[in-house]
Amino acid sequence: MLKKEGLPSINELCIATVDKIFELGAYVKLDEYGGLEAYLPWNEVSSKWVRNIREVIREGQKVVVKVIRVDRKKNQVDVSLKRVAEVERKRKIKEWKRARRAEKIIEAAAKKLGANLDEAYSEVWLKLEGVYGDVLAGLEEASVTGAEALRKAGVPDRWIEALMEEIPKHIRVKQVRVAGRLIMMTYEPDGVYRIREIFKSLAEVPGEGITIKMYTEGAPRYVVELIGNDYKVLEATLSELVSKAETLGKKLGVSISFERIKLG
Structure with a gap:
């Protein structure tokens, strides 16, 4: 699937294997x-x-080279090693490794479907590359938002189930956390039940893909921790939780204050 057609262009960076010296x-x-x-x-x-x-x-070494001459009539290409800047070399290697990871996922899906690599290239690789630029980026998006990321790129339905089965085996979504401390106090005799009602309501706030943890540090201090894939979404959700807690606190006679917790 990584095979490009024709000859490379002048100044193009390529991954090469040293063959004969x-x-x-x-x-x-x-x-x-x-x-x-x-x-x-x-x-x-x-x-x-x-x-x-x-x-x-x-011999056998993988290197990053830059194309310096192309003779399309003779099908000959000359390359340079010394003209590749260190930043170019690192960027190309990163791109290559990401492409290889994407290739493994798509090949595994193709094997499940009994499809050949030409079909995988035209029906999956080119579709994802066209929309996301980087094929692995499209697969990573699917790991976070689901199959819709593949449909958006025009990947045929017959591939989607197989890809969604393979993606979690190869892509680990980096999760982030935000947390805060609610200080809840009430002098009502049934105060424990009132605070419990607030907790029940807060547990209903987080949307899909967000995990909420709530625990006590010892009354009246209670920690709310949110875990998910998008920091901005978690921040917005935490603000919503605090707002809802304050509204419910006023109705239930529970005074509430909030402070952020810095996570290491």
Whole structure:
């Protein structure tokens, strides 16, 4: 699925595998172009003088190269190692690793469906890439918001169930937390039950994808903790909880104050 068609463009960054090393250069295979052979001249290996090219590269090594010449008539490509800036190298490697992760998920789904990789590429890969730019980003969105993220990209229904089964095996959604402390006091004889009613009402506030934890630090101090995937949504939900607690407190004769808790 990672195979690109045709030849790369000038200045394009490519993941390559060093294939053969000679005294005056090396041949590498461009992984994203189906193993297309490219030539790495000796003077494009390093910006520093080296006695032996093997001091810099070795057979089988994965490297990031920049395309410097393309002869489309002869189907020949020359690349450079020294012209790749460190920030470019890191960015390309990150993109490559993300693409490989996405590839594994889609291949596993294809296996379940008995579909071939060409079908997976046209029906899933290109659809997600077209909408999200990064295929893994589309799969990550599906892990958070559900199958609708795949439908939005135009992924056929027959793929969606298989993908949604595979995504949790490969993508772990990073969760965030917010918390606050409610100080609730009342002098009414049934005060415990009034505070309990407030807790019951607060438990109904959080929407889908948000976990709420409420526990006491010892009366009259009670902690409310929210866990979810979106910090802004959690902040808004916590504000809603506090507002609802204050409204109910006035009705039930319970004085309420709130303070944020910083989580490490």
